[in-house]
Amino acid sequence: MKVDLHIHSNYSDGLNSIEEILEEARSKNLEAVAIVDHGYDHSKGILHCNVAKREVELEALRGQYEDIKILSGIEADINLNGHINLYNDKYDLVLASTHEYYADEEYLRLVEAAVCSGKVDALAHYGWLVSWVLPPDDLMLKEKELAALMKEHNVAVELNSLHEKPGIEFIKLCAEAGLMYTIGSDSHRAPSVGNVEWAVRNAKLFFDESKLFLGKDK
Ligand SMILES: [Zn+2]
Ligand SMILES: [Zn+2]
Structure with a gap:
């Protein structure tokens, strides 16, 4: 199945409208x-007052693009x-991530707490901007525990x-723990919508396609 479950629109720091993104997706x-815009605590995140407007827009576009399953995400x-x-907003797909160095x-510690919050569907770009100083064996042990925690809390x-x-080591641990996975380009402009080659390659290497998470029912 060809999917891209991490696309920013101009409701946050993406360049293009949702309709332009969907045209590209269709092509x-x-x-x-x-459509996964940055959240309320990101410097370029969606404004909370625009969430309802985005939902209305998404619903209208679902009528025009019936060939594409369109998830509302953050x-x-x-x-x-x-x-x-x-806040109390409901989404089909809640990604959780960090955007500064740790x-x-x-x-x-932060990621584990987020996993346990009950609010998160998937951990996005795990390990980005992280300086790894733990000895490899200790890290492996901690990441094994994290994967088990994700399984317990249904976090993909x-x-x-x-x-x-x-990184490949953590992907392997996640697959062994029986986790679901999602695929994302993290596109911020229409031409890069669907640029998911790296993700698809690794999904095929380590996961059964039945483990692809396609959003929850709100
Ligand atoms: Zn991000
Ligand atoms: Zn992103």
Whole structure:
């Protein structure tokens, strides 16, 4: 199945409108996309007052693009102590991620808290901007625990083509733990919608396609 479940629109820091994104998705024969704008705590995130407007727009476009499954998503920043701010908004796909540098132990602490929050569907670009200083064996142990925690809380792992994250070792651990996965280009402009080659390659290497997570029912 051809999907791209991580696309930014001009409701956050993407260049293009949702309609322009869907045109591109149709031209590339994508079967499912998720419009995933940055969340409320990101410097270029969607404004909370625009969420309802975006929902209305998405609903209208679903009528025009019946050949594409269109998910309403958000990429929520993992805040202090792992807090995820969604107000009370409902999304088909909640990605959680960080966008600043962390040392590995602090990063893992934040990510674990986000996983346990019950608000997150998938961890996005796990390991990006992280300085790894833990000894490899300790890191492996901690990442094994994280994968088990993700399984317990039904959190999928995102294979992110833009950042080529997570690293192969963590992808393997996630697959062994029986996690679901998502595929994302992390596109910020229409031409890169569907640029998911790296993600698809690794999905094929490590996961059964039945593990592809295509959003939850709101
Ligand atoms: Zn991100
Ligand atoms: Zn993103």
